[in-house]
Amino acid sequence: MTDIVISVRDLTKRFGDFTAVDRISFDVLRGEIFGFLGANGAGKTTAMRMLCGLSYPTSGSGTVAGYDVMREGEKIKHHIGYMSQRFSLYNDLTVWENMRLFAGIYGLTKRETEERAAELLDRLNFSSERNTLVGSLPLGWKQKLSFAIATIHRPEVVFLDEPTGGVDPVTRRQFWEMIYEAAEAGTTIFVTTHYMDEAEYCSRVSIMVDGQVRALDTPARLKQQFSAESMDEVFRTLARGAQRGE
Amino acid sequence: MMRGNFLSFVKKESLHILRDKRTMLIVMLIPVVLMILFGFAISTEVNNVNVAVVAAERSDGVRDAVERLSHNEYFTFKGYIAQDKIDSYLRSGKVGAVVVFAADYDRCAELAKQGVEEKPIIQLIVDASNVNTAGSATAYLQGVLLGTASEQAMFETRMLFNPQMKSAYNFVPGIMGLIFILVCAMMTSVSIVREKEVGTMEVLLVSPVRPVKIIFAKMIPYFAISCIVLVMILLLARYLLDVPMTGGVGGIFSLSLLYLVLSLSLGLLVSTIATTQMAALLISAMVMMMPILMLSGMLFPIENLPKFFQVVSNIVPARWYIDAVRKMMIQGLPLVAVWENCVILLGMTVALLGVSLKKFNDKLE
Numbered sequence: 001m002t003d004i005v006i007s008v009r010d011l012t013k014r015f016g017d018f019t020a021v022d023r024i025s026f027d028v029l030r031g032e033i034f035g036f037l038g039a040n041g042a043g044k045t046t047a048m049r050m051l052c053g054l055s056y057p058t059s060g061s062g063t064v065a066g067y068d069v070m071r072e073g074e075k076i077k078h079h080i081g082y083m084s085q086r087f088s089l090y091n092d093l094t095v096w097e098n099m100r101l102f103a104g105i106y107g108l109t110k111r112e113t114e115e116r117a118a119e120l121l122d123r124l125n126f127s128s129e130r131n132t133l134v135g136s137l138p139l140g141w142k143q144k145l146s147f148a149i150a151t152i153h154r155p156e157v158v159f160l161d162e163p164t165g166g167v168d169p170v171t172r173r174q175f176w177e178m179i180y181e182a183a184e185a186g187t188t189i190f191v192t193t194h195y196m197d198e199a200e201y202c203s204r205v206s207i208m209v210d211g212q213v214r215a216l217d218t219p220a221r222l223k224q225q226f227s228a229e230s231m232d233e234v235f236r237t238l239a240r241g242a243q244r245g246e
Numbered sequence: 247m248m249r250g251n252f253l254s255f256v257k258k259e260s261l262h263i264l265r266d267k268r269t270m271l272i273v274m275l276i277p278v279v280l281m282i283l284f285g286f287a288i289s290t291e292v293n294n295v296n297v298a299v300v301a302a303e304r305s306d307g308v309r310d311a312v313e314r315l316s317h318n319e320y321f322t323f324k325g326y327i328a329q330d331k332i333d334s335y336l337r338s339g340k341v342g343a344v345v346v347f348a349a350d351y352d353r354c355a356e357l358a359k360q361g362v363e364e365k366p367i368i369q370l371i372v373d374a375s376n377v378n379t380a381g382s383a384t385a386y387l388q389g390v391l392l393g394t395a396s397e398q399a400m401f402e403t404r405m406l407f408n409p410q411m412k413s414a415y416n417f418v419p420g421i422m423g424l425i426f427i428l429v430c431a432m433m434t435s436v437s438i439v440r441e442k443e444v445g446t447m448e449v450l451l452v453s454p455v456r457p458v459k460i461i462f463a464k465m466i467p468y469f470a471i472s473c474i475v476l477v478m479i480l481l482l483a484r485y486l487l488d489v490p491m492t493g494g495v496g497g498i499f500s501l502s503l504l505y506l507v508l509s510l511s512l513g514l515l516v517s518t519i520a521t522t523q524m525a526a527l528l529i530s531a532m533v534m535m536m537p538i539l540m541l542s543g544m545l546f547p548i549e550n551l552p553k554f555f556q557v558v559s560n561i562v563p564a565r566w567y568i569d570a571v572r573k574m575m576i577q578g579l580p581l582v583a584v585w586e587n588c589v590i591l592l593g594m595t596v597a598l599l600g601v602s603l604k605k606f607n608d609k610l611e
Contacts, residue, residue, distance in 0.1 A: 082449055
């Protein structure tokens with residue numbers, strides 16, 4: 001079954017004279033790991049904010065999890081998970097309290113919360129840390145916990161905004177294993193990253209330059225198309241043409 | 247379901263506060279320390295003033311007056327001294343005030359009673375090196391001696407509501423005006439801005455929770471803490487500082503609740519302006535604390551301010567609150583008597599809450 005989870009047509013966002021996102025169109029399929037690449041200032045964050053229901057598009061259309069980005073932003077929020085580049089759990093709450101909070105936010109019942117929390121803790125081998133303050137965990141663990149909590153309500157899509165920034169290679173590796181697991185379980189992953197080796201892990205990659213999607217395909221075919229050795233080369237070829245600075 | 251996520255938010259905010267023991271302690275201790283400091287240490291009131299008496303003749307009238315003096319807890323009677331010792335006693339600090347009765351004091355008093363022109367003559371010589379204390383000591387001494395000197399006495403001063411001129415009476419409403427701004431406005435704004443700074447606000451905004459809910463959930467625990475502090479202050483004021491509160495505690499309490507909501511709205515407004523915790527603190531300190539200290543009548547009577555600042559003081563919410571609490575606590579007026587203050591405060595609350603909620607929502611887009 002190849003149903004479409006995110007579908008975007010000519011999505012545009014203007015701030016005054018400045019066109020941050022310029023008529024982008026793409027589809028993301030269920031269970032896909034969709035890499036969303038672009039230099040700083042290319043419009044990634046703005047595009048992502050529109051998909052998360054945080055900002056209204058100026059024009060164009062799109063659906064996320066079957067809801068219209070123009071009109072149903074609030075409904076979208078129930079069906080997506082989000083993890084930002086900055087660590088976004090509460091350091092002064094315990095692992096369990098963080099889980100309970102986010103489960104509560106997404107309207108899980110007490111029983112569901114208990115079940116999911118136990119399941120996530122088990123999967124992460126975290127059961128012993130249930131009552132540890134999150135602030136005292138090492139960064140790598142925190143990132144994994146963040147991801148787990150972003151999926152506690154079993155969202156259809158998880159948006160990851162540079163999730164592995166500042167994390168060591170080993171933890172990054174483990175983190176990507178978690179992403180794979182979630183994708184295999186049918187969760188769609190929408191991820192932005194600056195690490196080109198991570199781009200290689202994605203099912204498909206789009207590269208934004210100056211507010212437009214300049215390339216979109218599997219990493220293998222992109223490399224072929226640009227006759228490049230690595231994604232890094234593909235990215236640099238495209239980014240060289242950028243008009244906008246940082 | 248919606249109620250569920252609101253409750254989990256309130257729980258979360260309460261945990262934040264409870265975990266931060268140091269801040270909790272400060273919030274709880276500051277009112278107590280301020281009350282004790284202003285109530286006892288920093289006082290301009292008459293307390294333990296040593297008084298000596300000069301009287302040519304220890305007549306009945308004089309003895310009666312001295313009796314009153316020595317029974318008064320604010321004065322200590324140091325005995326009779328000779329006329330030429332007055333200067334040395336005052337200079338050496340042995341006494342703070344000397345009461346001199348005229349030689350024909352009794353006769354004058356008697357004549358005065360009969361409606362004859364002449365009045366009894368009492369001279370007060372006071373050590374005025376501390377102007378404030380001297381002023382209130384004089385006034386109070388007059389009050390105490392007044393009873394002795396017949397109805398036709400020479401003093402016209404009359405101290406109403408606070409005859410001992412206890413400074414704690416004046417400071418308690420001021421402290422209340424200050425502390426609630428501190429707890430509500432400063433702490434809520436810092437806690438909202440902290441979430442923006444750390445990045446957790448972003449995640450909350452992506453979640454289905456309505457931003458307004460996030461804000462109200464934040465306000466509730468601070469509101470609860472403020473209520474505890476309010477009860478603490480009222481108890482301290484009543485039982486430690488003996489503030490009369492004849493106007494009814496209910497009225498003071500209701501008005502204070504309104505003021506709490508106002509302070510919370512102010513905090514919300516600050517949080518929409520500030521982007522860092524530091525900025526939130528500074529804005530709170532400069533824009534809120536200073537006007538309260540200077541322009542609310544807490545330290546300086548508004549009537550004594552230059553005209554310009556008198557006008558400015560009208561927009562300081564604490565001014566109206568402190569004024570009303572003072573009237574209720576000390577003059578014993580009921581809540582209805584300060585309805586004007588209530589209406590002004592209510593208006594300010596509605597305006598502030600409206601503006602800050604609007605600003606908060608605008609910021610999100």
